[in-house]
Amino acid sequence: MGFLVTSGIFLLAGIIGCLFSLLCCNRGPSTNLYVLPPPAKSPSGSTIILCGMGWAIVYLAQMKPLINPILSGE
Amino acid sequence: MPSGGGGCLPPMDLMRSEEMQLLQVIIPTESAHLAVSNLGDLGLIQFKDLNADKSPFQRTFAAQIKRTGEMARKLRFFKDQMSKAGIQASPLQSTETPLDFDDMEIKLGELEAELIEVNANDEKLQRTYNELQEYNTVLQKAGEFFYSAQRSAAAQQTELGANQSGETSLESPLLEQDVLTDASKQVKLGSLSGLVPKEKAMAFERILFRATRGNILLRQESVDELVTDPQSGEKVSKNTFVVFYSGERAKAKILKICDAFRANRYPFPEDLSKQMHTIAEVSGKIKELKATIDMGVAHRNTILKSIASDFEHWNHVTKKEKSIYHTLNMLSVDVTKKCLVGEGWSPVFATSQVQDALQRATLESKSQVGSIFQVLNTKESPPTYFQTNKFTSAFQEIVDAYGVAKYQEANPGVFTVVTFPFLFAVMFGDWGHGICLLLATLYLIIREKKFASQKLGDIMEMMFGGRYIIMMMALFSIYTGFIYNEFFSVPFELFAKSAYACRDPSCGDATTEGLIKVRPTYPFGVDPVWHGSRSELPFLNSLKMKMSILLGVSQMNLGIMMSYFNAKFFRNNVNVWCQFVPQLLFLNSLFGYLSMLIIIKWCTGSKADLYHVMIYMFLSPTDDMGENELFPHQKYVQMLLLVIALVAVPWMLFPKPLFLKNEHEKRHQGHQYTPLEGADESVEAELGHHEESNHHEEFEFSEVFVHQLIHTIEFVLGAVSNTASYLRLWALSLAHSELSTVFYDKVLLLTLGYNNVIILAIGVVIFIFATVGVLLVMETLSAFLHALRLHWVEYQNKFYEGDGYKFAPFSFALISDEEE
Numbered sequence: 001m002g003f004l005v006t007s008g009i010f011l012l013a014g015i016i017g018c019l020f021s022l023l024c025c026n027r028g029p030s031t032n033l034y035v036l037p038p039p040a041k042s043p044s045g046s047t048i049i050l051c052g053m054g055w056a057i058v059y060l061a062q063m064k065p066l067i068n069p070i071l072s073g074e
Numbered sequence: 075m076p077s078g079g080g081g082c083l084p085p086m087d088l089m090r091s092e093e094m095q096l097l098q099v100i101i102p103t104e105s106a107h108l109a110v111s112n113l114g115d116l117g118l119i120q121f122k123d124l125n126a127d128k129s130p131f132q133r134t135f136a137a138q139i140k141r142t143g144e145m146a147r148k149l150r151f152f153k154d155q156m157s158k159a160g161i162q163a164s165p166l167q168s169t170e171t172p173l174d175f176d177d178m179e180i181k182l183g184e185l186e187a188e189l190i191e192v193n194a195n196d197e198k199l200q201r202t203y204n205e206l207q208e209y210n211t212v213l214q215k216a217g218e219f220f221y222s223a224q225r226s227a228a229a230q231q232t233e234l235g236a237n238q239s240g241e242t243s244l245e246s247p248l249l250e251q252d253v254l255t256d257a258s259k260q261v262k263l264g265s266l267s268g269l270v271p272k273e274k275a276m277a278f279e280r281i282l283f284r285a286t287r288g289n290i291l292l293r294q295e296s297v298d299e300l301v302t303d304p305q306s307g308e309k310v311s312k313n314t315f316v317v318f319y320s321g322e323r324a325k326a327k328i329l330k331i332c333d334a335f336r337a338n339r340y341p342f343p344e345d346l347s348k349q350m351h352t353i354a355e356v357s358g359k360i361k362e363l364k365a366t367i368d369m370g371v372a373h374r375n376t377i378l379k380s381i382a383s384d385f386e387h388w389n390h391v392t393k394k395e396k397s398i399y400h401t402l403n404m405l406s407v408d409v410t411k412k413c414l415v416g417e418g419w420s421p422v423f424a425t426s427q428v429q430d431a432l433q434r435a436t437l438e439s440k441s442q443v444g445s446i447f448q449v450l451n452t453k454e455s456p457p458t459y460f461q462t463n464k465f466t467s468a469f470q471e472i473v474d475a476y477g478v479a480k481y482q483e484a485n486p487g488v489f490t491v492v493t494f495p496f497l498f499a500v501m502f503g504d505w506g507h508g509i510c511l512l513l514a515t516l517y518l519i520i521r522e523k524k525f526a527s528q529k530l531g532d533i534m535e536m537m538f539g540g541r542y543i544i545m546m547m548a549l550f551s552i553y554t555g556f557i558y559n560e561f562f563s564v565p566f567e568l569f570a571k572s573a574y575a576c577r578d579p580s581c582g583d584a585t586t587e588g589l590i591k592v593r594p595t596y597p598f599g600v601d602p603v604w605h606g607s608r609s610e611l612p613f614l615n616s617l618k619m620k621m622s623i624l625l626g627v628s629q630m631n632l633g634i635m636m637s638y639f640n641a642k643f644f645r646n647n648v649n650v651w652c653q654f655v656p657q658l659l660f661l662n663s664l665f666g667y668l669s670m671l672i673i674i675k676w677c678t679g680s681k682a683d684l685y686h687v688m689i690y691m692f693l694s695p696t697d698d699m700g701e702n703e704l705f706p707h708q709k710y711v712q713m714l715l716l717v718i719a720l721v722a723v724p725w726m727l728f729p730k731p732l733f734l735k736n737e738h739e740k741r742h743q744g745h746q747y748t749p750l751e752g753a754d755e756s757v758e759a760e761l762g763h764h765e766e767s768n769h770h771e772e773f774e775f776s777e778v779f780v781h782q783l784i785h786t787i788e789f790v791l792g793a794v795s796n797t798a799s800y801l802r803l804w805a806l807s808l809a810h811s812e813l814s815t816v817f818y819d820k821v822l823l824l825t826l827g828y829n830n831v832i833i834l835a836i837g838v839v840i841f842i843f844a845t846v847g848v849l850l851v852m853e854t855l856s857a858f859l860h861a862l863r864l865h866w867v868e869y870q871n872k873f874y875e876g877d878g879y880k881f882a883p884f885s886f887a888l889i890s891d892e893e894e
Contacts, residue, residue, distance in 0.1 A: 006597060046492040051553055054500070055598065057624055058557050061617045062573070062595050064679025068588035069574055069607040 003059060010052040088466060090482045090643070092421040094456035094881070099432060100446040102413045106405070109435035109445060110398050110884075116431050117885025118424040120457060122417045124406040133403040141179065142396040148182045149389055152381050155189060161378050163385040175395055178388060189377060196370045203363045204304035206356055208269050208312075209340045211297055213353050215314035216267045216342050219293050264325055265318045265344065270337035271303075272296060272311040278335045282317065285327050291318040304338070316342070397889050413443075417450065419457050419881065456481045459881035465542045466491060472543075476866045477876025484640045486870050493629060493869070494861055495546035500625065501806035501857040502547070504814060505555025506562035510850055512548035515541050547858075557599040558807075562845070563814035565602035572596060572603040614811075618804040620672045626800025626868065627661070627669045630793075633872030634658050640873055652730040657789055657872075660722035663715040665797050674704050691716060726786045731779040738773040788871075796868040802860050810853050817844045 097119065101109045113119050125133055156163060270278050279292055293316045300309040315337070317328055332339055343349050405416040420428055432445040458479050462470045466487065472494065473479070473487040502508070518525060518541040525538050537544070559565040573596050574589040589603065596602075600617075604610045634657050641649035671684055682702040690697060691712045699708055821844065825837025870876070 002594070046489060050492060050496045053625070053628070054496075054554060054557050054621075057621045058599055058617065059595060059597075060673065060676040061620065062601060063676060065591060065613075066679065066681060067609050067613055068590060069601075069603045069613070070586070070588035070609045071584045072606060072608045 003056075003063070006055065006059070007052070010048055010055070014048040014052075088460060088462070088470075088488045089485055089639075091458040091460050091479060091485065091878075092423065092881075094419050094459065094481070095422050095425070096450040096452045096454070096456070097418055097420050097428065098446075098448050098450050099416045099418075099428075100408070100413050101405075101416065101432070101435075102441050102443045102445065103411070105435045105439035105441040105445065106402060106414045107398060108439045109432050110401050111394070112431035112435050113428065114394065114398060114401070114884055114886045116424070116427055117883050117887055119418045119420040119428060120881055120883050121401055121404045122419075123404045124415070124417060125404060130403075134407055135399045135402050138399045139396065139403070142392055142399060145179060145182055145388075145392050146396065148186045149385070149392060151186060152189070152378075152385060155193075156378050156382055156385070159375060159378050161375070161382050163382045163389075165386060175391070178391060182388065185377070185381060189374070192370065192374045192377065196367065196374065199363060199367050199370060200307065201304045203360065203367060204302045204307070205338070206360050206363065208301060208304065208338055210353070210356050210360065211301065212267050212269060212314055212340045212342065213349070213356065215295055215297065216316050217349060217353075219295075219316050220344070263318050263320055265316055265342065266325070266328055266332070266339055267314070267316045267342040268332065268337050268339035269297070269301065269312045270294075270315055270332075270335055272313050274335050274337075275313045275315075278315070278331070278337065281331055281335075282328060285331060286319065286324050289320065289324060290328070292316070305336070393889050394886055397884070397886070401884050418884075421459055421881075455878070457881040458483075458878040460485065460487070468540050468543045469494065471539075472862065472865070473870075473876075474880070476870060477874070478878045478880045480875045480878040482643070483875055483878065484636045484643070484873060486636070486865070486874055489632060489636075490865055491546070493632075494865055495543065495550040497625070497629075497803065497864055498547045498857050498861040499550035499554040500621070500803045501860060502551045502810055502853065503554035503558040503807055504560045504562065504810065504849075505552045506560070506564075507814070507845070507849055508548050508550075508552035508555050510846075511544060511854065512552065515544040515548055519545065547854075558811065559600040559602055559605070560811060560814070563605075563811060563818045565600070565605040567602050569598040570596060572601050574601065574603045615804070615808065618807055619801060620676075622800045622803035623665070623797060624669050624672060625803065626797055626864075627665045629800075629864070629869050630661060630796060630872060631658070631666070633869045634661065637873035648730055648733050652733065653726065656722040656725040659718050660726070660790065661793050663719040663722070665793065667712075667715055671704060678704065680704050723786065723790055726789065727782060731775065731782050734778055735773065735775050792871065799868055800864065802864070806853075806857055806860055810849070810857070813853070814845070814849055817841055817849070 099109075130136060130139075153163070275294060275296075279294065282290060282292055294313045295315075296311065296313050301312045302308070303310050303312075319325055319328055329339075331337075343352055402414065405414040408415055429447050432447060435441075436444045458481055460470055460479075469491045470485075470487045473485065473490060479485050499508075518538055522541075530538055555561065556568070559568075571593060573591050573593045575592045576584050577587065577590050585608075588607075588609065600614070604613055634654065637657070638650060638654045641647070641654055668684070668688060671682075671687060674680070675682060675684065682704050687699070687702050687704075695709070695713050695716055697709075703709075705711075818841070821837050821841045825833050828834070
């Protein structure tokens with residue numbers, strides 16, 4: 001799975017989460033905000049953004065490693 | 075609302091506090107009580123105290139408050155009696171019929187009088203009963219004295235007869251002869267008997283001896299079981315005593331001493347038949363009394379039980395009445411004394427509800443005049459009211475603990491709901507620990523109803539209050555646990571095979587040169603191969619450090635964006651152009667740029683030294699970058715960014731105060747002549763009343779400028795120190811993973827190596843305790859506190875004023891929670 005594929009999954013999760021919260025538990029605009037980000041007013045959301053960010057950071061950091069794992073000799 | 079939508083944000087219920095309005099209600103006196111009661115049920119209006127200058131005794135309803143106070147006292151008395159008798163008040167039933175307050179007062183008075191009388195009787199009976207019990211013991215013990223004395227006398231007689239001729243034995247009394255010879259002119263001896271407390275017995279004996287110069291005979295014996303003292307009702311250990319004396323004066327002295335020592339005296343008939351008679355009489359009386367007392371207690375219990383069934387209801391009604399009268403006292407009486415005038419804050423959405431409540435009161439009290447309801451215009455700042463639910467209230471509390479939001483200010487609580495647990499989880503990333511935390515908090519949530527109704531300890535209360543926060547924290551730490559690939563510090567190859575493998579089949583240089591990447595990057599989280607390798611720490615440190623910077627810069631940018639929403643909402647263009655824009659430029663031209671460099675470095679795999687780049691961006695921006703160049707023309711980009719950052723500082727500092735000054739002067743010109751420059755301050759002060767009284771504000775340029783200066787310095791220095799502050803994310807997450815590795819490797823794996831069940835069991839126990847105590851409790855606490863700090867300081871100082879005050883409505887739902 002490449003970077004783009006997983007990003008796509010996160011985006012999809014955002015859309016689904018957004019729709020889900022809109023359809024199933026619409027408890028007012030700020031509840032949806034946890035899925036919907038305010039500036040874009042579009043799917044994906046604070047939760048998804050943060051989770052995606054956490055994943056992306058770790059993924060990117062490992063993409064072109066500068067150091068290699070050196071096993072401890074035991 | 076100043077602006078329709080709330081900046082460019084969609085209207086959100088938690089983002090802005092509820093719109094409030096100042097209401098004035100004029101209620102006819104006859105329906106006032108009912109109206110206030112209805113409003114209390116509604117709980118959406120906060121009355122202003124219009125009689126703040128009056129003392130509590132001068133207020134209109136002081137007498138009623140005294141009455142309710144008296145009733146509360148009676149109820150406390152009942153509660154006290156009930157707890158002494160071990161009777162629980164039955165829980166409040168919602169279907170109770172409404173009580174008339176006056177009837178209730180009379181009933182409470184009657185019950186109290188009855189209870190007091192029953193108690194007094196009971197006390198009297200109990201006292202008599204205890205006295206009789208004591209008498210009984212005295213009779214028994216003293217009877218033994220006399221009996222043994224008689225027996226020894228009889229023995230002496232026979233002995234005497236046997237030894238008549240022989241020499242006197244060693245034990246025989248020295249004065250035997252005299253006693254025998256003086257038997258004819260014997261003095262009549264009197265005796266007193268009773269009980270004396272054991273600790274006083276020695277002193278008692280000594281004093282008696284001294285006072286009578288030894289002319290008495292005292293016999294004491296301790297009573298084995300504890301005796302209930304009739305006076306105090308306490309159980310004490312006592313001695314029975316019998317004093318023999320001769321003469322009236324000695325008797326008087328002894329009586330006084332007995333009184334002084336609180337020795338209870340009881341008559342003791344010397345005659346044996348009389349003794350038997352008395353004993354029988356006393357035990358009969360005791361039995362009789364016992365029965366009476368039992369009857370009394372049963373009667374009292376039935377009274378208390380009937381009280382207990384209604385107690386909660388009465389208590390509730392009394393509290394309600396008390397709060398109603400307190401509220402009524404805040405209203406001012408109209409000059410005609412026919413109606414009460416009240417002012418209070420209420421959310422705009424509740425307008426119709428309030429009106430309805432007043433309407434109902436008018437109808438129910440059959441008042442001829444309706445209440446008058448109107449909205450007042452005021453310059454006062456309204457209270458802040460967020461409609462939170464049980465999920466968001468705990469998060470809102472985190473924000474409120476720092477400061478209550480200014481009226482309609484952007485509420486950091488909206489984002490805190492997600493960012494707070496996320497930052498916590500960055501420091502607490504381990505899905506094993508996350509699951510433990512989740513299970514604990516799920517237990518609290520599932521048994522929510524049960525826990526909510528009972529009283530919990532301090533710490534438990536806190537945990538329970540924050541159960542949803544903990545749940546979110548646990549969920550996010552499970553997620554970050556997967557990203558860090560740690561389950562109690564053990565990695566799993568869950569998502570794919572590790573991307574690394576040996577260079578050659580023999581794997582000879584795996585411990586010297588290291589493995590090489592042969593497969594695509596591990597798709598989700600940290601590659602498990604890093605765990606336990608020699609380069610684990612350098613790799614994870616670099617990763618987590620950069621991650622902290624990225625998250626920190628994002629959150630600070632979010633904070634600055636919030637200040638934009640605020641400025642937009644309050645239609646404050648000065649703040650947008652002279653504060654928000656330069657702040658955004660300054661932060662991003664330095665640290666936004668750094669974040670970008672980090673990402674570029676990751677994507678390109680460049681070996682550039684970011685510290686070096688950042689430092690020399692300031693020291694010698696014109697120098698050639700050399701091998702540190704990450705993208706073409708980087709030098710010029712950096713020079714541009716540096717210029718932007720340098721321009722942004724004076725931009726933040728100067729325009730706003732100047733603009734405000736300009737604005738102020740323009741406003742003044744419209745009204746009248748401005749005072750001459752350099753005019754005396756006293757003149758200005760005299761002219762101070764020139765504007766409407768509520769719009770009279772002195773514009774002090776220096777003050778505004780100093781304020782802006784402080785703000786600018788704070789922001790510029792803060793940009794550096796706050797970014798550095800986010801490194802705590804790295805430090806704590808490092809500490810957490812290292813600690814859990816130590817517990818796993820050095821405790822669990824070490825004991826596993828011994829191949830001994832007992833050692834293994836000990837190891838497991840230590841591991842569990844260390845995990846729960848250190849990682850799940852202490853680490854949770856410390857990560858929580860650090861996440862709290864990051865929100866309060868680094869995030870909220872970008873936009874949050876937090877100088878509002880909370881909406882405290884008059885509500886019956888709230889009073890029942892108080893005072894408990």
